[in-house]
Each structure stands twice: as structure tokens, then as C-alpha cells.
Amino acid sequence: MTESGAVEGVDAVDVVVVGAGVTGLYAVHRLRGLGHRVRGFERGSDVGGVWYWNRYPGARCDVESVDYSYSFDEELQQEWDWSEKYATQPEIVRYLRHVADRFDLRRSYTFSTSVLSAELDEETLRWTVRTDGGEVVSARFCVFATGCLSSTHVPELPGAGDFAGATYHTGAWPHEGVDFGGLRVGVIGTGSSGIQAIPPIAEQAAHLTVFQRSANFSIPAGNRPLDEGTRRRQKEGYAERRRLSRLSGGGSPHQAHPSATFDVSDEERRAAFEERWELGGVLYSKTFPDQLTDRKANDAARAFWEEKVRALVEDPAVADLLVPTDHPIGTKRIVTDSDYYATFNRADVRLVNLRENAVERIERDGIRLADGTLVELDALVFATGFDAMTGAIDRVDVRGRGGRRLKDVWSAGPRTYLGLGVDGFPNLFSLTGAGSPSVMANVVLCAEQHVDWLGDCLGHLDAHGYRAIEASAEAVDGWVAECRDRAAATLFMEADSWYLGANIPGKPRVFMPFIGGFGVYGEIIAEVAASGYEGFTLIRD
Template sequence: MSDDKADVDVLVIGAGVVGIYALYRAVEAGFSAVTLEAGDGVGGVWYWNRYPAARFDSESYTYGYIFSKELFDEWRWSEEFATQPEIESYLNHVVDRFELRRHIRTGARVVSALWDEADNVWVVTTAQGDTLRARWVISATGGLSVPNYPDIDGLNSFQGEAHHTGAWPHTPLDFSGKRVAIIGNGPSGAQLLPAIVDVVEAVDLYQRTPTWTTPLNNAPIEDERWQWLSDNFDEIATVLNTSPSGFLHEPAGKFSTDDSPEERQAFYEKIWKSPGFAKLTANYYDMTTNREVNLEFCEFLADKIRKIVDDPETAERLIPKDQLFGAKRPPFVADYFESFNKPSASLIALRETPIVRIDARGIETTEQHRDYDIIVYATGFDFGTGALTRMGVKGHGGLDLSVDWVDGPSDFGGFSAHHMPNFFFPGGPHGAGGGNYPRYSQDQVDWIMKTLIYAREHGFDRFEPTAAHQETWMTMIETLAPLSIFSAEHSHYYGANVEGKARKFLLNPGGRAKLHEILDGVSATHDFGGALSSSVRVGV
């Protein structure tokens, strides 16, 4: 499809899990393709997030690629939930296994993407000044690629070491005998604390809002387990490709009302011991819709925390009082609550003693000043829109994402937008619905590639969702958002963790089923709902 107006058919931005898959599919389909990656290696979030104990909280073999039985068999995961080094090695293996590295340019951060209406191409420029003209752009920058730093006075004045978990140095940090502050208690903060608590002199975890942290329940993958996974690959792939959550977890098969109060307590104990996200996906069917049963489960979890944490005051501070289970993304970790029983660990409740400032020596709260050697910002990301609004993306009709999305994104399918022809962003805002992230994004990439292949075969060179497409999708988002389990407006799913960011729901509350329904409806029109056209004709 390349012509003298385009340097490449498909330009992929980002070499993370989604970007690697998009590149694989583009090359497989016979398109000329190039990937631009800001980092000096591949892996995306698993390249940047290399802090101690960073690991999957989705089962390794369900998060990894399932497009190839041979790939599935030749990479044997060591644990149900693998750590970052193994994940990064796996993604490098995939890149080399399918000879994709020659298509990838690392150290190439995109700073501008401008639509050239006359030539029907995107002009994409990197920080080094290199420019590529692409017919189609797939921006696989993901929702967790722009670290969010807290808005604290004196943030840059600290003279010790300071790092965000999402931008961790490649040289390992030595925490031995150090005084450490961890600001944030989401998944990364909750993973880091147990990993360092036994080697530091002291570690203070600064908590703004407690979260429903539950055990990951990890385990090594033994020979018998691995053989079963390999033997049942086809069935596993079918479940992962079709289930609402994209997990293998066995549904509970019942509602809370099917059990007596005593039976529910026994069931909650089983859920407590279940792996990772099974605490949501294998729970009662009405756990996410019945407030009373969710509150009952929350009280069960609160009792667990009180039994684990020795100090009653600390235990109460660790128990959420303003959210149901699942309203925020729950961390799944090992030994988090147990860490607060160690003499080296302390909890700083920021609702009671807010941070006043950071200075050269450490952190001052309204209570006192504490000196530190290392400060860790485990404060999450500018979720959903962060990377897209920072890349200088300008479409036609005056569209400028840095301006037009300031009050929240408007899109179609969670991966495209009106006035952004030939530009896709799988894994972007409104893409995932609270399930296994790569499975949702794979669905989007597969649909995008089907569209590009169809366009090539039928002489089209332009795709742009119509205003009607976008309105239908956004109406669904806004109508169903209040019904979503992830509807706590103080969570990062609303952008609430980023100072000054508009409060807009950033997930797909209709889930995978609604995504497939809307996309299948567009595909069934054969011309993709009027979204496909040729540059020699009038566009949509």
C-alpha cells in the first residue's frame, strides 16, 4: 500500500505488549511497518517498571500472547505470576522469535504527529528530529506510560535518591540500612513494601486512601501444571478470547442469595485464598451489583486485616471506609499487611497528617519532619489519556488532542476518534473494561488489522469513525459508567489521581461484550459503517 507519499504503511508507536502484537500482525499481513519506542529496549510498562517485586497480577500464561501454540509451549513461565525480569525476557524473546527487532527503533520518543490532508498521511516526528510519513498509525502507548508525580511543594529539592516506580533506574537500588519513604499504596507501593521491609533501617509508607489489598496467592508452575496448560491450549485460548474478563477463573456459578450467611463466610474464605483477580471474577455473580453483599465481603476483608495487623490503630487506618471492594483497582500482593508488624515499617496516614513539603533532607508533615535516604513515588500514572495528549497529535478539522481532550476524551471503540483519520490507539481511553488488559487490546488490534486488510483489498486508504459512530459509543460509556463497579470518582479510572485533570470515566463500562457488539455492527456494513473512503473521494 505504500506510495511515494508515505515512507511506511503502518507506523506503531510503542513496543510494549500491545505494540509488539500490533507490529507482529502488521508484518504478518504484508504491510511495511516500523515501530518507534521511547525506551532503549522493548517491553513498555515491563521495561520501565523494574522496581523490586514488580510482577504480574494476572496469571502469566493468560497475560502473555496466545496467537501461537508454538510460542506458548516454548516459553515456560516459572510462576503463576511472573516477576518483571522474566516478563521483560519473554517480550524480548517474542520480538526475536518473530524477527521483529529489525522493524523497531528504540530511543525514539514521538513528539509530534500531524495529519497531512493533501497527501493523506501522518507526519510523525521524534525528539531527535527524525520524521516518518505513515499511511496508518497505531499508537500503542497504553494507559500506564506517563508516571504521575504528586503535587507537593519542594518535590525536586530532595538531595537523596528519588524515583517513581514507573520510571525505575536500570541500576538496582541498594535499600540495605536505608531510611525509605514510599508515597502511595496502590499496586506498586504495596508490592515494594514487603520486598524491602527486612533490609531497610526504616520504611514509612505514606497512605492517602486505603485500598482493599488482598493476597496474590502466587505459586511456582510445576511440571504437571505446565503439561496440563500445554495439553489444553486450544480450550484455554478459546476462553481467553471470548470470556468477559479474559481470565481462566471458574465463575462462582451462583448468587449470594443462593447461600446462607454461614455458607457465604465459607465462600469468602475460599475467595480470600484464590489467585489474583479471581477475587472479582470468581466471586458471587452479584458481588459487583449488590451493594449489601459487597459490604458484607468488605467486612470479611476488614476482619482479616484486623487479625493480621498487630496494632489496632494501624489496622483501622488500613481499612477502607469509603469504597466497596473493586471500586478502585485492588492490589493483589503478598505480605503487605504483615509488613506493618515489622519494627522497621510505619504507616503515615495523610488524611490525618498531610505532607507540607519535601526538602533536601526528607519530608515534612503537619506532625513532624522525617529524614530519608530514598523517596519512592508509587503514585500511579496519568491513566488513559496521558501519552496521547503529550505526543502533539493534531488531526483534521482543527483537532488537537492536547486541547480537545482537556475535558475528557471522546472516541470510538476505545481506539479511534472522529477527525483522526488512519490513527488508532488500542489500549487507550475507554478501551478496557476492567478485565485482563492484553485480551481487550488484542481484540482491538485484531479489528484494526482486519480493517486495514479490507481497505487494501478494496482500494480504500482512509478510515475515520463518523460523528455518529463516536456519539453512539460515548453515549454507551456515559450511560453505563454509573453502573460500573469501578465507578469511584476519586480513583484513577476517573483521572482523580492527577491534579487538575478532568473527572471523566476512562474505562469501557460495557465490557468486552459491548465492544464486540458495536465493532461487529460496524464491520457487518461491509464498508465499515461509512468510515472507510478513498482519498480521491470526499471523506467522512
């Protein structure tokens, strides 16, 4: 045993960071800059996180490019030029690679390596991290930046292994791309990845069949190239744009209408909806402040949306299938699309409603439906999403005090304090995941918010002679209740969404993100830090 508590012959560092996506990259940069010895591990062959894996055609961010970028370095903000209002996956990966190059982040990472386990030594309060490459690392702090949407989910369908054609998942797309030219293609799933992938696949394929279980709300992105004048104005206004973003609910500078839905005239209400429709994407769900808490207000937003969508779809019967009837608008993440609804006007595109005609089984030549119809296919795309929020960290065997597994502790739903710490797991942090705004906000600013808090926290420990920090059980109980109660006061609980884990059979129905808003959350964690980390136990000996 060394003086620091690390085991001799084992690589000893201050911090292990798991993941090289948006959050992991900034964690390595910030913590390394504070003087910590940092090792990072990433299962992909390069940086990018969710954007490394999600290379499906049409993959695009639903936060404006100018906002979906780091703010920690002014020169970085000024030197990078986004080409479009909503960046595509290739451009986002280029940006993250640029960040990795500019700050020399790759030297701290081991790529193409998965972390298998992280085990606490209760005597030293250090973490022993093991990888699939056989490496063993001892770390004072273990930081999981594994992402909320990085553990792909494929539903168990009878005969799945019998299909003779090619099979793909949008969350693990081949890096070399896929040519669907001349093929009969089936897409299962109409969530975000399905809605984005369907139009470009339809343009390639000889015929496309879309298998829809649940219709989703989507808003045309209204995407456009950014000219030099627009980029110049954006960069000149970055300081104010970031200030407004940090005060907002979702981490972007756009504010909801100051009045409630029915406190304005019909004309003003329609104008507000029209403005958000033109802005594009997820922001439509926040047109008015009561839209996600009052059903009548939500119905008004839904009616405007339905009017717009029915105007895009030529066949009223198809439009009927594309209009959701099972959840309020915005209670599943609104998708940002490019020509999704118009795609169903094509003669070579067919929509199958699985609620009326379910998949009986997958066969060698295609999909057999409950009514006996065989849909013949040459290729099948699963756009079936992820085991969201907890799936990626659940793949790691994390063991804390008494050998308790984190997965077992979270068996009834994730338990955190502030979305940062877990009782029984000292010096372990989960960033931009369950219990924090994460998927409800701009994750780039969420990453900066969490990592900056973490950097200050580790500095506080060292400055005051503490060797560890651990959330108390009472604080965790309180935060779980806080997140639950805030969600219960909204319409979100009426949707079977992946926010609740409803897409994963057997997963507990628990609303996993913090829904109170990015700005409000920032104030809460700042107050905890200012109080000397109330709710945490600081361990000196």
C-alpha cells in the same frame, strides 16, 4: 509528491506503530505479516513497554502468568515455561524479549526514540510522524500502542527539589536496581506499585516510613512456583482456557459464581469468597455477578476481606488505617500483594496517615508533616502512579483535520468510537486504551483482540479500494454515552480512582475504560466489522 501521496525524501511506510509493549509488538508482527510496511518507535532502549520501566522491587503481574501471554502462535504457547503462578517483572520482560527474538520484531523498531508529533495531511490523508531523533516518516496509518500506565505522575509537593537524599519513582526505576541497605526510606503512595514495593524495601531498609493518603484493597497473591506437571496440564488445556477467557469479563478463564450474592446460603457465599481469596488478586472483585452493582452485595465481600486482613495485622489501630472506608471494594483495581499487611507488624516500619497529618513540605533531611514532625529520610520513593489512560498519547502533538489537536479534542475526557477511532483523525488508531476494556481485562488478549480487528479492517480497505477510514462524530458521541452509562450503572463512580482520572489535579472526571466486559466488547467490535464498519466513514477518493 509520490504516487502514494508520500512526500519525496521522507521515509514512506504503510503503518507507524508507537510503542513496543505487549500491544505494539503484536501490532508490528501481525501487520507486517499481512504485507504492510511497518515502522515502530519506542522511547525505551528495548521492548517491554510498562514492564520495561516498572522495575521496582516486587513488581509482579496480577493476571496469572499462563493467561498473561500471547495466544496467536501455538508453538509459542507450548515452548515457553512460566516459573510462577504470577510472573515477576524480570520474567515478563524475558518473555517479551523472547517474542521479539522469535519473530524478529526489533528490525522494525527504532529504540530510544520518542515520537514528538503526528500531523495529518488532509489532501493525501497520510500522517507525517516526527521523532526527537530528527526522523520524519510518512505513514498511511498511525497506530498508538502507548499503554495506559506509562506516563508517570509526581505530585507537586512544596520543597520537592530541596531533598538531599536519593529520589525514585516506581514507574521509572533505575535499571541497575537500588540498594536500600542501612537507609531510612520513605514511600509515598499505597496503590499497586507501593503495595508491591513496600515489603521488599522493608526487608532492606534500616527503617521504612509509609505515607498513605488512601488505603487500598489488596489480596495476597498466593503465589507459588509452577512445577512441570502443572505446566504440562496448563499447556494441554490451553485451547479451552483461551476459549473461556475470550467469553469472560476480564480475559481470564475464571467465571463469577452463577448466582447473586444473597441467592445462596451463608455457607455457600463464604465458601465462594474463600475460593477467590485463595485464588488471589483482582479476581476477588468478581466473586459474584452483582458485587460491583449492588452495594449490599459489595458490603458482604468487603466484610469478608476485612476479616481476613485484620487477622494479618497485629495492631488494631494500624489495621484501622489499612482498611479503606472511602470506596466499595473492587471500584479501584484490587492489588495483588506478597506479605503487604504482615509488613506492618515489623518494628522498623511506620505508617503515616496523610489524611490526618498531611505533608507540609519536603525538606533537605526528610518530610515535614502538618503537626510539625520531621520524618528524617535518606531516600524517598514516589509510588504515585500515572496519568492513566490518556497521559502517554497526550505527550504527542497529534493534529487531525483543521489542525485540531487530539489533546484539545479530549480536553473534557477521551472521545473515541469503540476505543479505536476518533472523528477528525482518519487512519489513526488508539489500541488498548480509553474506550476499550484495556485496564479492566487481561491486556495481552485485549491487544490480540484489537490488533486482529485492525488487521482485518486494513485488509477490508485495500480489498474494496478505500484509502482511509474515519469514525463519525455521531458514532463517537454514541460510544462516549455508552461507556458513561455502563459505568453509571455500577459502583465504580463512587471511587476517586485513576479510572476516572481522579489522581491528576484538573483532569476531567470521566470513567475512561469500557466496563461492559472483554467478551461483550469483542462481540460489539465484531458486529461493527461484519456490518461493513458501521459508524465509520470509508473514504475512497
